[in-house]
Amino acid sequence: MNKAVVLLSGGLDSATTLAVARDEGYACHALSLDYGQRHRxxxxxxxxxxxxxxxAEHRTVxxxxxxxxxxxxTDAGIAVPTTPAAGIPVTYVPxxxxxxxxxxxxxxxxxxxxDIFIGANAVDYSGYPDCRPEYLDAFEKMANLATKAAVEGSTTRIRAPLVDLSKADIIRRGTVLGVDYSLTVSCYQADETGMACGQCDSCRLRRLGxxxxxxxxxxRYRRE
Amino acid sequence: MNKAVVLLSGGLDSATTLAVARDEGYACHALSLDYGQRHRxxxxxxxxxxxxxxxAEHRTVxxxxxxxxxxxxTDAGIAVPTTPAAGIPVTYVPxxxxxxxxxxxxxxxxxxxxDIFIGANAVDYSGYPDCRPEYLDAFEKMANLATKAAVEGSTTRIRAPLVDLSKADIIRRGTVLGVDYSLTVSCYQADETGMACGQCDSCRLRRLGxxxxxxxxxxRYRRE
Incomplete structure (x- = not known):
């Protein structure tokens, strides 16, 4: 059974990505990053x-x-926007x-x-530069020069199975694959129980999807 | 005064790189990574x-x-080699x-x-794939697709001023620039006072340099 590393934030997209990787037959090693995010x-x-x-395994680094x-x-002094605005929003993390x-x-x-799976999406997304296919391709090229494994002939693939899907298509796909979206948290200012604000960019995209x-x-939305 | 981020391990190469960046007139923001390395x-x-x-500043993440x-x-169960061997050595960190x-x-x-400065060197080095110019170029290309700053027109440069220099040339360059190499630690199994083993790959390259x-x-070598 081939192993895959699957980046898992706990949101809708990464949960769907994990389901896709499992459906393709991989033993999935899920990786989360505790980076001090507001929506812990x-x-x-x-x-x-x-x-x-x-x-197969889940690690949080x-x-x-x-x-x-x-x-x-990552900065408590910068508020999460609750109305859409032009450009890349301040929720972008460098x-x-x-x-x-x-x-x-x-x-x-x-x-x-x-194989490394990431739930990046460049359709119904917040315009983050590091979700675009050209970025992911460039990362893959770099990765294939970076490691001992690469020098020894192994090729790393950055797999972004959702990159061209609409949010609705992602949700349809995940639903078919048995994802329980009630377990996921997308909201940038979810409370500690995972209750969503219903107003941030991430809630808006999810809800429309x-x-x-x-x-x-x-x-579960807080304000209703 | 332009700012540069300078990766600073505490070894000979990164110290020289910091001196080069300062000599070029940058305000240097030095960054170290505490990754659980054996040679703390x-x-x-x-x-x-x-x-x-x-x-200007030094941060350790x-x-x-x-x-x-x-x-x-990064694994206490894998010994640091004390004799040169063919291929990429086990001191390579993925x-x-x-x-x-x-x-x-x-x-x-x-x-x-x-500007990001890194002390990578591909002449007197241990064959690590992520020290080669083609790797650094690929990282730079990726970086220029990755960030909001890039989308907004700012170009990131990965600067590796030592990449083509021999260890001797690096040491000569740093000496001219006032680097006090007695402050640096290269040894993979340096003790807590920074005393070097004199036998590992890193000691060997440094000593020859x-x-x-x-x-x-x-x-300061332990075994003499």
Whole structure:
């Protein structure tokens, strides 16, 4: 059984990605990053999701990105926007996917895994630069020069099975694959029980996705 | 004054790199990674070097790579070789430079810095894949797709001023620039006071470098 490292934030996209990887027959080694994110309840969600979707293993690595700040998710002094705005929003975390993929690359090399799955999406997303296909391709090229495994002939693939899907399509796909979305947390300011604000960018995209897929949204919203 | 992020391990190469960056007129923001390395005294060395070379700031980020292991530097069960061998040695740490450059990229974006300095060297080195120019070029390409700063038109440069120099040339260059190499620790199994083994790959390359440069080696070796 081939091993895959699957980045698992605890949100809707990464849960679906884990289900896709499992469906492809991989033994899934799920990796979460405790980076000091505002919405810490996503980490508990990641653990629930890993278990529910039969991950071979789930590890949470701690790395304090609040030391750098520069994002509403890592600096308590920057508020999470509750109305859409033009451009890349302040919830963008500098180099987050690069850091997470780097950690996945390290673990994949130790595991002898050639496949790294990430739930990046460039359709119904917040415009984060490190979710775009051209970024993911460039990371893959770099990864294939970075490691001992690469020098020895092993090829690493960065797999982003959701990258071209709409949020509704992601939800449909995950539902078919048995994802229980009530276990996931997308909200940037979810409370400690995982209750969502219903107003941030991430809530907005998620909510529209369920509506557009015609699937009942199991999210627990605080303000209703 | 332009800001640069300088990766600083506490060894000879990164100390020289910091001196080069300072000499070019940058305000240097030095970054070290406490990854659970066997030779922890290099972290204290990094602090001394940052201070001696007038870094604007020095931060040490903690990230436990012993959780993954896979290297003599992150797994106490794998011994550091004391004789040269063919191939990439077991002191290779999976994806280490990728992880460190990713963290530097995050910090650079927050600082508004376009330049990241790394002491990678591909001449008198241990054959680590993530020290080669083609790897560094690929990281730079990826970095310029990864960030909000890149989307907004800022270009990140990965600067490796030592990449083509011999160890002797690095030592000569650093000596001219006022680097006090007695503050640095290269040894993979340095004791807590920074005393070197004199036998590992890193000691061997360093020792040959001083000899070949005709400069007195200030390293304190344990076994003499």
């Amino acid at each position: 309840s996503e980490l508990a969600a990641a653990q629930r999701v890993a278990q529910a979707l039969g991950a 701690k790395l304090d990105l609040t030391a750098f700040g520069g994002s509403a998710l 180099a987050r996917n690069t850091i997470m993929l780097s950690l996945a690359l390290a673990w994949a090399e130790v595991l002898g895994s050639r 369920f509506a557009s897929a015609g699937i009942t949204d199991p999210t | 005294s290099e972290l204290a060395a990094a602090q001394r070097v940052a201070q001696a070379l007038g870094a 903690k990230l436990d790579l012993t959780a993954f292991g896979g290297s003599a530097l 994806a280490r430079n990728t992880i460190m450059l990713s963290l530097a990229l995050a910090w650079a974006e927050v600082l508004g810095s376009r 001083f000899a070949s440069a005709g400069i007195t080696d200030p390293t």
